[in-house]
Amino acid sequence: MVMNNGNGHGGPHPRHFYFTIDCDWVPGSQVGLERLLDLCDCYHLKGTIFFAGRFAETYPDLVRDCHHRGHQLGTHGWAHGGLEDDEDFRLASYDQQRQWIRRATDAVEKAAGVCPVIFRAPNLRIGEVTLRALEDEGYRYDSSIPARRFDMGFGRVHYTEYFWAPLEPYNPSWQRLHRPGRSSILEIPPSACLFPINLASLRVLGLPALRRMINWVGRRSQHLVFYCHPSEFLYAKDQVFPRAMSKWNQWGMCPANLSLVEALIDSVLNLGYAPVPMVNTAPRSVDLKQPIISRVVGYQSDHA
């Protein structure tokens, strides 16, 4: 039981709030990211921003701006968001996954000059192979395992293999991602109470329902991971989505969602959560003149 002393910090074990943004490859959505960055500045909130590689490659100035404003940079697949057949880290081979991760890593490094060490799988589809690929690419954190999440036909998580994964950060087992083990990767699962603690749930279910879900998570974990997408803060007609993307997913995208997020942040801070970064070390800057492969190998030998 955590005592809330009312000033945004709990007792001896403050509750941790991770504000995270997934930048899928959706041309047009960069405007939504700019709006989100301004909102974060108002709250002095430092978030973790996961970039699909093609987003980072196309909007490098914006990626650099995120870094300069104090946010942590992660990766989120290579072209996830813009494909009819999206990247699937549950089905893809080890080599294919390393290629996607490396291209995205390279794009973020080129844009911001820092080495991303945190990953979120597109559509939260992750497997044991992904854990190995991340370790071998020098990653140290992941935030993909959909613990306590099952969307029942509405959202994107339709597998239950990792449903009972810990809600607190943990190092997964190489054989079974939902069990604690000896991987060097620290998993910080995106929070869910059947449905995810994200902006889509907030838009559809409303703040009172999300507050109840947050309380449910809060009784089981000190850690709350929220996520949203830049595309949710502008009209769908101003952005480029794959043809196959459902109207359901595009429903309710508009600038007014910014005030929904503000209300959520107020609510979470009132519950005694303290915003914290996912990565607790300073970003490692990279020498962009070096080929990426030696940067990765060098990183591993430093941190083995």
Ligand SMILES: [Zn+2]
């Ligand atoms: Zn995504």
